Every structure is written in structure tokens, then in C-alpha cells.
Amino acid sequence: MKAKPKKYKYLILTILVLFICISCSFTFNHIRNKSTEEISYSKFIEMVDKGDIKEVIFNKKNLTFKAISNDNKFFKVPNPNYDEFKKDMLLKNIKIGEALDISSSLYTLLTILLFIILIANMLKKHLTKISVSLKPLNKNIDVISTNKPNVKFDDIAGNKEIKEEMKEIVDFLKHPQKYLERNVKLPKGIILTGPPGTGKTLLAKAIANESNVPFIYSNGSDFMEKYVGVGASRIRNMFENARKNAPCILFIDEIDAIGGKRSSDSNDGERLQTINALLTEMDGFNSSDGVLVISATNRLDMLDSALTRSGRFDKHLTIPLPEQNDRLEILRQYAKGKPLSEEISLDILSKELIGFSGADIANLLNEANFLSVSKNKDIIDKEDLDDAFFKMVMKGHKKTITKDEEEVKLIAWHETGHALVNLLSPKGDDVNKVTIIPSSSGAGGVTITTPKKLGLYSKKYIETQIKSCYGGRIGEYLLLGTYDEITTGASQDIKTATNLIKDYISAYGMDDEYGMLNLNVLGCKDSEISERAKNMAKRLYEETFDLLSSNKHLLEAIADKLIEKETLTGEELINMIKEIDKEIQ
Template sequence: MKQVNNPKRSLLYYYGFAMLIIVIFNFIAMPWYSERHVQQINYDSFMTMIDDRQVAEVQLQPSENQIIFTSTEDDTVYKTAMVEDPNLTQRLFDADVAFTGEIIEQASPIASFLSFVFQILLFVAIGQWISRMLLKKAGGNNAMQFNLGKSNARVYVQSTDGLSFKDVAGQDEAKESLTEVVDFLNNPKKYQAVGAKMPSGVLLVGPPGTGKTMLAKAVAGEANVSFFSMSGSEFVEMFAGAGAAKVRDLFKQAKEKAPCIVFIDEIDAIGKKRGQAIGNDEREQTLNQLLTEMDGFEGNNGVMILAASNQPESLDPALLRPGRFDRQVRVELPDLKGREDILKVHASKVQHDDSIDYNKIARMASGASGAELANIVNEAALRAVRQGRNAATQNDFEESIETIMAGEQKKNAILSDKEKWIVSYHEIGHALVAAKQSGSAPVEKITIIPRTSGALGYTMQVSEKGNDYLHSKENLETQLATLAGGRAAEEVAFNSITTGASNDIERMTQLARAMISQYGMSDTFGMVAFEQRNNQYLGNEASATGSAETQAAIDREIVELVGTQYDKAKTILINNRELLDELSHFLYNEETITGQQFMEIVNKYS
């Protein structure tokens, strides 16, 4: 999209005012600073120092009614008030003190004033030069100017190289809602005929990387209207009232160019609930002004507000009510078909083989966002270049997923023979326990090549369905047993345990706690939730809501549940010890085996 420049007033006055303050400060403070190094004493002490021959040189200043002198013992400069003492010169002569009656000439008041004015003009000229340089640089970048009270909104017009809805895949429901908005702006009479009103605002919410900002840019590419884009953080200023002034200026421009679209990215920067923090008066003033401006949109004035946020639960209720943001569009993580479509869109921009199985890659990338899928495609293209090929292959795509999940291969990490055996048994333990349970996702790949993430090996399972929306209690217990398979294999094979299962233990504990505290899968507690989820799209942290006694009981039940599934995994491996040994030896020698190779050996024993 093409960006339209909007020149503003120069910053000359702000620079001149700042420089004036600096000059005045120096004019007042310099005399005080200079005199800090002159020590004042009384006349009696001056006489005593003369008698003790501690005075080196004296300067009499009758016009200033003071005497300046230095000491013979150090470099300290002293001063004292001049008193009527006719014997002073004789006393100084007798003490062999060099003295002078020269009076330091005082600068003319007119000359001082002219010097002061010259400094101001000099600083103003420097400020004007800096301002012109900033304006010149800003104009070259098609950016807005940095004036207080003026919005930095970027104004876009239609452009052939801009994004459109065809460039956004995996968000069909969101595109449908936004397509209606674009159509309303372009054909308002069609909706007015049935009495429909255009929504005042549409809030895009969802996890990071799902394409909220891209959808907003696609709206700009589809609409034949002006499009104002601004981040919520750009409203925040250190000067009180500046943010509110920016809001007023932004909406003033929008009203002048109606019909138009105003997009505020990361609106939670200014739209958080009021009264929760201290010292946020400026942010609250900005929010209040935003609420007022959105209330000002009445009837079909042709102004549509789009906003994006990762934290909808933190936004002020007054901002979310109908009449301001009438519609919330969920931009969730894409499903299997959505991931496949996104991969195809990004793969069309790089050279690749025609035999790419996008469905398999999409299943391997379960839970990935649109941004992560774009990164997978880019990593595949980079790997093709590193391998000296002019097109990305299926193997490049699969390896890029592993790179993003576990990091690059550590070619300089050399495991000892014993460590390699332990990792081999550990990973086969995961895979074998999964294969011997019903309802477990098939094993896709097993490797013991260390990765930069710290993993010494990993087992990849890929669900045939691509997405599981519901999990039964039995399915979650199967996952627990599979996670426990690594540690169980170590104990069965070596009668010893290592630190290699630390990540497995952490995941098992989290899953077991969720089963009891969130999913109501405990016979003891039943369908009672003891945890509250926070920040749905940013971490989804859990906070305990039960008493200390209840939490202690939950902890005991977690230990029991995890222990039961660990015993289950251990029993499976003991009953299939010969198969465990053969698979571990095969992985030890090959370092990486596919799911097909793994299942061929498993089926041979079956």
C-alpha cells in the first residue's frame, strides 16, 4: 500500500524554548557554581592568618566591598568583607604579603544583555537547523512528523502491491466479517435499505502471529477508502494531555476523509481497565478521549474503527460495550485445513518442488500460528540454498519444522558411548509405550541427534486428524504414560535414572494438574475447578483458587496419578523387553529412524 505523507509544523519553537531554559539556567547557576570554590571567613580570622604568615597574596576590591586572598598552605581562595582598617596595608607590608588595590572592571550591563541575547539566537539557530534536518529525513521516509498533540497516523490509499483477502489464508470466518465491513463502506445504500447500521468498531483478538495486523492491511487493500493506521503505544506521551490531543487529531482527520477506516494496533496499550494502577493519569485521559470520540460517531458517518489486541480480558468494559466495539472477531490458531492453505500461500512465494505434501507438513506443525508457518516455509527455502539446491523439497520443509521445534542440529556435540545408549533407550521408551497403547498418535520420527535447544533427542508423534478438539480422560492418561516412557526405559535397561527426563516430568506434572484442577477428572474432587486461567492468548497462566488444604490434597493426587502412569509405562516396557533392546540398538546405530522403520520392527514382534 502507498503511504501518503502529511507534513506538520516545524519543531523550531519547541527547540527554541528548550534552549532558552538552558541559557537562563546557566546564567543563574554559573555565578553560584563558581563561588562554591571560594571560602568565606570573617575579618578576625583574616587578621590572624596575616599574623601567622599564612596569607600568600591579597587583592583589595573596594567596589565589591570585599578582600580576596590566597593561603600559603594550599590553593584555597578566601574572601572576607572589607572593614575600616587604616593599618591594613602596613600589616600586610610587615608580613611580606603581596597585595594589590587593582579593581576588576565590571562588564557593561548593555554588553552583558547583548551577550545573553546572542546566546539565545545561537541556540535557536541550532534548533532550527536540527528541525530542518529531522523534517528532511522524515519526509524521505514517508513518515509523519513528531509534533506534540499531532497524531502519527499513517494514511494509506489503494495500491496494486498492497495485501488483499486472497493473501490471507486460514481465517475464513474473520475474513467474512471484515468483508462485510468493506462492503458496507463501499455500498452503504444496500444495508440502509433494510435499516442496518454499520458497526462502530471491530476488535480483532487472538494469539500473537495469527494475522490480526495482516487482516487489517488486507482491509486497506480491499477498501476504496482512506485507511489510518496507528499503534496504541504511539498515543502514549510523557506530557499530560498529549495523548488525548493525538486522539482528537486522529479522529478529526478521519471525519474529514469519511468514509474511511481507522486501525489501532495493540489497543491494550491505552485501553486497559481504569483504576487498576497508580500513576497512569495520562493513559486514562487518552482512553477517556478515545471513548468520547467513538461516542461521537452517530448514524452512517462512514468511519469504521478496527483494533487488535492479544489481551481482550484486560480492556476497559466501557471500550468493549456495544456502540463502541460492536463486534469482536476471533483470529484463532488455524486448524489443519487452515495451516495447509497458509503453507500454500507462503510456498507460492519461494521455489519448491511440485511434490510437496502440504497435508503432512500441516499435521506435523499442529498448533502453529500463521507467522510460524511462514517461518517454516522461509527456513525450508534457506535450507535449500545451504544444500546447494534451487528449490525447496519435502525434506527441507520437514527439517525446518524440527529446526523451529527443537533448534538446529549440534554438529559439535559429541555424546559419550554410554550417554548415546541412554538417550537411545529413552527415546525408544517414549515411542514403544505410545505404540503399545490404543488412541495414541502414530510415531513419525525418532532421533538422538542433539539440538541447540538442549534436547539430546526427541520423538515426534503426528496425529492423523491434525487437530484434537476434545480429549478423553483415557487419552490424557495415555499421554502421561507416553511421557513417562523415557524415564521408565532408563530404569528398565540400566536400573538407573538420569536428568534427561526433566522436561518430561514438567509436562507430566502440568498435564496431571490440569486433569484434576481444571477438567474435573478426579474421583475425589469431581467437577470442581481449583485453578483460574489468565491471559488466554499470552501464556494462559493458571492461578490457584482453592484453600491451602485443598492444594495439598491436589498435590497428593497428582503424585498418585503420575506414579500410576509411570508404573503402567514400566510394565509395558518390561513385557516388551526384547523389542525395546532391538529398537534401541537400531536407533543407536542409525541415530535417526522414521516412523515406518519403527513400525516395521514393532509389527514383526506382534
């Protein structure tokens, strides 16, 4: 609070001086005007003719002018304002003076001074920002001691292979001498890559904790500024800080923010200087310095090749999304301390959470716990977990609105069509759940499936995936009996199927006509394969139509049950199909 008067003292002083000057000027004018006698223009001409006037002071803009007599008296005279006035006075040997418009001059002076003050103030603020930006990065980097991260390898579920490799790095940091005696060099840098939420930062912290060394954290975006040279300065300060705390782990999260591929763009000067500074620093220390640089990115392909080459970031470790066993381990870890209902099977849940990262799983259980507490429940039941799952998958909340009966029926047949294609096809995915509960994200319903296996996909499996996409539209048709009434509900399904067909023909070498060719490498345009794609789409659509039309009784029965219950599990669907088949037999 004490700094505020200092900030404005020069501005206040300037305004005070201006006020005094203006006051003095107007006071002087007032005193001088009081001693001036007003006379008529004819009286003035009479005095001129007599030779009593020695000087005239006038300004064409003013309504009056001043006349000075031989005995130094001042007279105020109306201005005749004609062009020859000045010439006539000079011919009579009268001195002519130009009257100064004091009020106008002072106004101009005041305007200029205020403008200068404004510019000076803006420059001061601008220079202050630059000064703040140029401060060392020390204030932006956290040097975390070993008792702060508090993360060990045992605290990280899954990623067994990655953790084993990391333990080798830990052993080097803990016992460097035995490696140095054999001339083994510690990698200068490690890049951890993989989808968001897979635990890249946790692994880096665990290395620091297990090695009992400081952990220096920074984010790639911390180095990017609009002022050229600021990022490079921060890089140098960060490495200087690391050397002072060696041995240590220097972690740069989201390194793609500064380490992206360089271009010749003249507007990219700040980023170029920053990455060049990083490359220089990486070259400027060796493994014996005890500084291990670990970076994380979701986009390894976006990094500059000079950064990823050997001698800088030597190791590239990919941390994938967890598989089923890893998901089960993660669920068990995050379920600790949470009152889960006995009806919840973590084993079944782990199979349903395909595509979920560790962070997603943690968020799911936390959201379910939050919903349980908000409803004043003592335990987390299946309803809470389903609601949390729904919010994450559907990207919105359940909508509790009055629904149109015909639309609900249409959505039920649509979603049942998707589910039945998978349930009745040998290569179909496992169906975990089907719901027709609409969400605030705009989705009317969803069919959640889990692939029977991950990895390599067969030709037949991809064809089944395409058929599953077509199942929704065919379900609508079998209900309505005409294509004139079908809806836009299948638009995303059609897009997914089209992409699968394109890859099937152009990238996977599965098309009979093009065979073992990658049409993308050949530069073939989409229009060139459109005929083959059209024929394939037609064939698979007809096969899907035959499958669902021959099982329309199942489609109708399941859709009716779905309308009644709104949500059906995979187990309920399988049991229904078995019961209906028994009744038919």
C-alpha cells in the same frame, strides 16, 4: 549543515565576551602593578609613624598588601598577617580598604556563567523533545490507498468463517445506502483477537482493499509517551485524520498497549488520559460517518471493559490457529514459486505442523528455501525442510559436535520411551518424528507428535499424555537398570505431567474423590490435593512402566536404529514395530 553555526552562535559569543573581560582585567592589574613600588614592612612602619600613609588595602589571604601615601603613590608591602594589624592602623587614623581577589572573582563568575549555559542547553534539548512528541500523529500514521495494501480475501488462506463475516462488513462499506434505509447501523468497532501470526492485520487490509476505501494503520505503542497528554493528543489527531478520509478503515494494532484495564495507580496518568481520549472519540462518531475502527490484540482479557462493551467495539472475532485443512491451504499458497522436491508431501507436512500459525508456515518454507540456496541446490528437498523445521521447533541450530557414546544411547532410549507410549496406547498421539540430534538451544533430542484430533479431550487421553511424559524417564531406567544413574533429562516432562495432573483433579472434574468440583474456585491450595496427585502420578507411572518393560525388545531395537540414523519418521517407527512383531510370532 548550515544550521550548525546557528546552534552554537550564542555559546561562542558568550565565551568571546568572557575572554575579553578576563583579558582586560588582567591587563589592568598588570599596568597597575607595574606602577607599584615594593617596600619592606619596617620601611612601611617608619612611613606610618611619620604620618605619610593615608590608606591600606589588604586581604588576609594575600601575601602582600597595598599602601597608599599622602601623595597617592602605591606601595607593595609584605603582609604581617597578625590579628591586631587592622586595629593598629585604625588607631593611627589610616583608612582600611578590603582588597578584591580579581582572579578568584572572575573564576567564580566564569563558573556561574558556564553553569547557566549548560542548564540552558539542557532545557533547550528537553523542550525540543517535548515539542517533537507533541507533534500530530499524522507523521506516524500511514494512510494507505487501495492500491497499496494489495491484499484480497482470496490471498488469505483459511479462516473461511471469519472471511464470510468480514464480507458482510465490506458490503456495508460498498453499499451503505441499502443498509441505512433499513436503519441498520455499521458496528463502530471490531476487535480481532487470537495468537500472533494468524493474519489479523492481513484481514483488516483485505477489508479496506475489497471495500475500496483508505486504510489508516497505527500501533498501540505509538500513543504511549512519558509526557502526560501526548497520547491523548495523538488519538484525537488520528480520528480527525480518519474523518477527513472517510469512508475508511482505521486499524489499531496491539490495542492492549493503550486499552488495558485501568487502575488507580497515580503513575499511570498518561495511559489513563490516552484510553479516555479513545473512549471519547469512539462515542463521538456514528456509523453514518463511514469510519470503521478495527483493532487487534493477542490478549482480549487484558482490555478495559469500557472499551469492549457494545457501542464501542461491538464485534469480537477470534482468529484461531489454523486446522489441518487450513494449514494445507496455507502451505499450497506459500509454496507457489518455490521449487519443492517431489518427495515432499504438503498433505503429510500439514499434519506435522500442528500449532503453527500462518506466519510460522510462511517462515518455515522461506527458511527451507534459504537453506537450499545457501547449499547451491536447485530444489528444496526434505533435508532442507527438516533442518528448517528443526530450527523452529528446537529453537536453535543443529550442533555438530563429538558426542559421548553413553549419553547418545541414554537420549535414544529416553526419546524412544516417549514415542512408544504414544504408538502402543489406543489414545496416544501420532508420532511424526523422533530425533536425537542435539541443538544449540540445549535440547538433546525431541519426539514430535500430533494429536489425532483437536478440541475436547477425554479422561483417558489426558492420562495417556501423562504416561507419555513418564516414558522418557522409564526408558532411561530400563537401559541403566538403576534409579541411581537416572538424569535430569526428564525435568520438563515431570513439570508438564504435574500440570496435567493438577488440572485433571482441580479443574476438569475427573478425579473420583473430588468429583464435579472446581477446586480452583473453592480456593483449595495445591498442598491440599498433593496426596491425590501423588497417588495418581504413582498409578500412571506404574502403568507406563508395565507397558514399556513388557515391550523392552521394541524399545531396544528402535533405540539402536535411532542411534544409527539419528532421526526416524513416524512411518519408519510403525514399520519397525510391525516387522519385529512378525519375527516374534
